[in-house]
Amino acid sequence: MEERDSLATDNWWDLRDLSNIAGEILDLAERIGGNELAFIVSPIIGFVAAFLIFILPTQLFLGVYGERKIIGRMQSRYGPNRVGPFGLLQPIADAVKLLTKESYTPRGADILVMYTAPIVFVAPAVMLMAVIPFGPNMVIADIPVAVLYFLAMASFPVIASFMAGWGSNNKYSLFGAMRIVAMTLSYEVPLVLVLLGTVVITGTMSLQDMVWWQSDNNIWLVFIAPVALVIFFIAVSAELNRTPVDIAEAESEIVAGYLTEYSGMKWGLFYGMDIAYALASACFAATIFFGGWSLFGLEQWVPPWILFIVKVYAFYFLFIWTRGTLPRLRIDQLMKFAWQFMLPLAALNLLLLAVQRLIVVEAEIETSAIWWLFGGINLIIAAAAIYGWAKVLGYRRDEVPERPRLVKEVGGYVPYDSSKGAR
Amino acid sequence: MMATHWFDGHELADLTERVAPGSVERSTDAACYLKVEGLRETMDTLRTSAETDFIFLSNLCGADYWDRLEVVYHLHSFEKNHLGTYKVELIDRDKPVVPSVVPVWHGAWMQECEAYDLFGIEFEGHPTLYRILLWEGFPGWPLRKDFLSMPGGLQPGLNEFAGTARRDEPPVRTVDE
Amino acid sequence: MSNFVHGEPFVINIGPQHPSTHGVFRIKATVDGEQITEAEMVMGYLHRSMEKLAEERTYTQNIPFTDRTDYLSSMANNLGYCLAVEKLAGIDVPERGDAIRVIMAELQRLASHCMAVGAFANDTGAWQTPVMWSFREREKILDLFEMTCGARLTCNYMRIGGVAFDLPEGFVEKTREIMASFPAFLDEMEGLLSGNEIFITRSRNVGTLPPESAISSSLSGPMLRASGVAWDLRRADPYCGYEKYDFDIPIGYNGDCYDRFIVRLEEMRQSVNIVNQALDSLPGGPHSTEVPLSLRPPAGEAYARVEGSRGELGYYLVSDGGPAPFRFHIRPPSFINLSALREMTVGGSVADAIVVLGSIDVVVGEIDR
Incomplete structure (x- = not known):
């Protein structure tokens, strides 16, 4: 990796890059206690910084409080407003309640599997955060295959969910487990394909380098491949069990799916980490599609990590919004959508991006304006492809109207003549 | 359309006798009593005949009058918009048996189960007659007097x-x- | 389907404790994967033997029982029972009493349908939003009930020969205000759900019931109308002066869950219409006739039915001349509407069964009585 200009100064008080202050502290530790102390101090700094700046406010006050409050407003009710000022302490009260509840284990449950499932669920959620760049120097592990790492880690919850569903000795849990395995396997394919497209464009798998690429070219990947974002959002929603596609824990159908028999903090871990996965996905989307911590040069003045967090929150709001609005699909419809609709589109998207990358590389085009041109072309092709492919699949708007017929007279069956219209 | 015509018992008995001869036992002001024998065929005739056109089983219930049990059918016609009250009288309290009308109106399915559950009236030919509200083995028939x-x-x-x-x-x- | 894999049938109990059975109702479903191959209804968890209890109490004392059958539309239950007793005893109701009854019955229909469409949307998976919006509107109507009779859910407002109290001061203005804002809520619901692609996919062609089997299964109310059968007791057999009001009967196209949903929405529009007309033409005079406290109707029998929120709600009463009914039978619409449940669920998936059950709009208090 070539040396780049740091966006911020090296002064420790420069809040635009928190790695400076961390570096100062590490230097101090090294002067006092040598290399060993610095080695111990550095993870503590990382943890404290991440916890105070990102995880605590986001997880608790966006993930729990914010989600409940926003959905509450969407449902024209207040949401949490009793515990603390504006109900802000609600997440803490929830956590205390969960910790004090009985952690119930049903008879006949496979205890080993059932108790291991939350652990398997939690660990990857924490590890996902390691590769997310918060600023030009603020990344815990800038590994060169971060995208691959993300996909691998994000697939772990499926195993945990299946363990939970299998171990609970409950038919609803088993239903949920079967559903989530089927669904995740289907949605992984388009997800990987669209991410492959972004990798082809930027030529790297490192998230930090992707941000630099977007920053250098002054374009976000979402403008180059808009359909990729849509597919990414839907696929990630499916993997995370967010509402339009939350068939694995469909509350009204199979009670709570694989979580039916979980209670207390065992359930709390699942709940909290669901939010963590959603946040990690939002971070990932913000990094890949929305330029991460860069904002067309504004990151020179505003601390990049604040920009990044704002983008994450905006993306997370989309999750909340869909959750508050949309009904749920059935599993066969969901599968059909993944395999018949999203997969061809993702493949087409990959093909287009690969061709465009090839053009840029072969013709040695230096100007980044070409990407705006390609973005426009891609947008048009995506719209045409969505429309055309829907037509090919036989999708059409419902011919039967959305309002019932009105009659004045009673007395038996009134046949429907579709040619005459609704009324 | 005019309001529903509610047949009184004698009028209904005349009509029924016309449509399905020999099926009426007697009639009162309130209802027309049908013979238990061949009840299903009578009901089928009443449902399909153009004159009665009782395609809708509005209500089916049992009743206990100490000396006899009755099954009450309220039948309705949509086209003609009239409603008739039919009854079947069951003298044998120990083993009241009446033909089921489920083959005629599927809507009788649950109502007959209910009448069986609460009155102990056996509906012959009912596909799955079971105690729908109470549990199997509940002692006695609760709605009997x-x-x-x-x-x-x-x-x-x-x-x-x-x-x-x-x-x-x-x-x-x-x-x- | 699974000819080469032999195993035991997978039986899944949907209920009695389940978020979507709307009470303690149970479907014993045998499933093959996600597909239901056999569905058996188990009910009676809420059985209180009201028909027997009613034989021990006087005619007036039975009115509160009717509240407890269909607790989501207690006014309609009161009305049906009072009509039956009035028919039995030959009591006339003053005009104002009739008009108040109509207003209350239609308000109750609004409240009940609010619950129905909200819960149905919840069953299709719309996470609480439609049901909360419906509850918001339902609260306003329940406030009106509270204003009138002090109770919100089990109103016990109708009396034999009229209603218990006259309308309170400010009721008419308040009702007009709510009725003026109600269509906006319906538009909102239509905007949220009726055109929603996911909602249509979930409910269209699910639980389809052709008109022949709807009639044969004795379905009534929105279920029957959704199958395309134009039948409404308010029009066919008017009671309480329904013939004076101008309203339309919404009927569906092919009798699936979506049709039931839109039929209910449209019925709410018509109910708003009726309430407005009844308020405009609210006559003066007494709200109730004097009826002796221990009413002894002459020996005989009467069957009266009203178009309740869930369908034809009938009361069959037999009198032996005593102060208590000799036989008291309720024709519960949601109980009889369940006759078609098996036909609608078998062959579909578990998710479909939930949607179908939501579209029937069952109230377990009424099923079990």
Whole structure:
């Protein structure tokens, strides 16, 4: 990796890059206690910084409080407003309640599997955060295959969910487990394909380098491949069990799916980490599609990590919004959508991006304006492809109207003549 | 359309006799009593005949009059907009049997189960006659007038004070035969 | 389907404790994967033997029982029972009493349908939003009930020969205000759900019931109308002066869950219409006739039915001349509407069964009585 200009100064008080202050502290530790102390101090700094700046406010006050409050407003009710000022302490009260509840284990449950499932669920959620760049120097592990790492880690919850569903000795849990395995396997394919497209464009798998690429070219990947974002959002929603596609824990159908028999903090871990996965996905989307911590040069003045967090929150709001609005699909419809609709589109998207990358590389085009041109072309092709492919699949708007017929007279069956219209 | 025409019993008996000869037993002001024999065929005729056109089974229930049991059918026609009350009289209280009308109106399915459950009326030819509201083995037929004096029937009241009743025995007394 | 894999049938109990059975109702479903191959209804968890209890109490004392059958539309239950007793005893109701009854019955229909469409949307998976919006509107109507009779859910407002109290001061203005804002809520619901692609996919062609089997299964109310059968007791057999009001009967196209949903929405529009007309033409005079406290109707029998929120709600009463009914039978619409449940669920998936059950709009208090 070539040396780049740091966006911020090296002064420790420069809040635009928190790695400076961390570096100062590490230097101090090294002067006092040598290399060993610095080695111990550095993870503590990382943890404290991440916890105070990102995880605590986001997880608790966006993930729990914010989600409940926003959905509450969407449902024209207040949401949490009793515990603390504006109900802000609600997440803490929830956590205390969960910790004090009985952690119930049903008879006949496979205890080993059932108790291991939350652990398997939690660990990857924490590890996902390691590769997310918060600023030009603020990344815990800038590994060169971060995208691959993300996909691998994000697939772990499926195993945990299946363990939970299998171990609970409950038919609803088993239903949920079967559903989530089927669904995740289907949605992984388009997800990987669209991410492959972004990798082809930027030529790297490192998230930090992707941000630099977007920053250098002054374009976000979402403008180059808009359909990729849509597919990414839907696929990630499916993997995370967010509402339009939350068939694995469909509350009204199979009670709570694989979580039916979980209670207390065992359930709390699942709940909290669901939010963590959603946040990690939002971070990932913000990094890949929305330029991460860069904002067309504004990151020179505003601390990049604040920009990044704002983008994450905006993306997370989309999750909340869909959750508050949309009904749920059935599993066969969901599968059909993944395999018949999203997969061809993702493949087409990959093909287009690969061709465009090839053009840029072969013709040695230096100007980044070409990407705006390609973005426009891609947008048009995506719209045409969505429309055309829907037509090919036989999708059409419902011919039967959305309002019932009105009659004045009673007395038996009134046949429907579709040619005459609704009324 | 005019309001529903509610047949009185005699008028309905005339009509029924016209449509399905020999099916009427007697008639009162309120209802037309049908013969138990061939009830299903009579009902099928009443449903399909253009004159009666009773395609809608509005209500089916049992009734106990101490000396006899009755099954009441309220039948309706959409096209003609009239409603008739038919009854079937069952003298044998120990084993009241009446042909089921489920093949005629599928809507009778659950109502007949209910009448069986609460009155003990056997509906012959019902696909799955079971006690729909109470559990199998419930002693007696609760809506009969003599329910409390039935063999094995329940007596009101608890053996002991509520809350102190032992769990292993049901807190009810049964009458010994 | 699974000819080469032999195993035991997978039986899944949907209920009695389940978020979507709307009470303690149970479907014993045998499933093959996600597909239901056999569905058996188990009910009676809420059985209180009201028909027997009613034989021990006087005619007036039975009115509160009717509240407890269909607790989501207690006014309609009161009305049906009072009509039956009035028919039995030959009691006339003053005009104002009739008009108040109509207003209350239609308000109750609004409240009940609010619950129905909200819960149905919840069953299709719309996470609480439609049901909360419906509850918001339902609260306003329940406030009106509270204003009138002090109770919100089990109103016990109708009396034999009229209603218990006259309308309170400010009721008419308040009702007009709510009725003026109600269509906006319906538009909102239509905007949220009726055109929603996911909602249509979930409910269209699910639980389809052709008109022949709807009639044969004795379905009534929105279920029957959704199958395309134009039948409404308010029009066919008017009671309480329904013939004076101008309203339309919404009927569906092919009798699936979506049709039931839109039929209910449109019925709410018509109910708003009726309430407005009834308020405009609210006559003066007494709200109730004097009826002796221990009413002893002459021996005989009467069957009266009203178009309740869930369908034809009938009361069959037999009198032997005593102060208590000799036989008291309720024709519960949601109980009889369940006759078609098996036909609608078998062959579909578990998710479909939930949607179908939501579209029937069952109230377990009424099923079990």
